[in-house]
Amino acid sequence: MEQTFIMIKPDGVHRNLITEIIGRFQCNGFYLKGLKFLKVERSIAEKHYEDLAGTHYFPALVGDITSGPVVAMVWEGNNVIVKCRKIIGASDPTKWEPGTIRADYAIEIGRNVIHGSDSIESARKEIALWFPEGLSGSESNLY
Numbered sequence: 001m002e003q004t005f006i007m008i009k010p011d012g013v014h015r016n017l018i019t020e021i022i023g024r025f026q027c028n029g030f031y032l033k034g035l036k037f038l039k040v041e042r043s044i045a046e047k048h049y050e051d052l053a054g055t056h057y058f059p060a061l062v063g064d065i066t067s068g069p070v071v072a073m074v075w076e077g078n079n080v081i082v083k084c085r086k087i088i089g090a091s092d093p094t095k096w097e098p099g100t101i102r103a104d105y106a107i108e109i110g111r112n113v114i115h116g117s118d119s120i121e122s123a124r125k126e127i128a129l130w131f132p133e134g135l136s137g138s139e140s141n142l143y
């Protein structure tokens with residue numbers, strides 16, 4: 001089944017949105033396969049956003065992601081990548097749809113509380129980067 005990487009960014013953690021955000025993903029037939037709370041090293045943040053290296057906002061973005069702890073998660077389910085991106089909301093603040101996490105909680109494009117993989121390739125890359133030890137939730141066969 002498809003998997004995606006979701007991260008509550010430091011601004012979301014700082015604003016006590018962890019349980020609220022996780023709850024948004026729990027009611028959609030998605031399965032939580034990995035979760036950790038960590039303050040990430042600069043090299044991981046740079047690798048995570050390597051496609052954006054060279055943009056004017058890259059230094060601020062890496063600074064933000066390394067500014068405090070994040071909640072890194074892997075969720076699994078049918079079409080989970082696209083569905084999670086819908087739950088998260090658009091990148092562009094002018095397109096934030098009502099009811100999405102970003103519409104409800106983000107403040108601006110650089111303070112948008114959450115990340116979600118945008119394709120199968122990025123999901124694979126991001127899961128391997130953030131969970132190099134593998135996924136401890138993978139052994140469950142309760143469902």
Ligand code: CDP
Binds near residue numbers: 092109110
């Ligand atoms: O996060 P998402 O995939 O929706 O957007 P992105 O285009 O992959 O950009 C990654 C992150 O860079 C965004 O979530 C913002 O935090 C940041 N960003 C920014 O600060 N200023 C921009 N003009 C574009 C993106």
Ligand code: MG
Binds near residue numbers: 116118
């Ligand atoms: Mg992105």
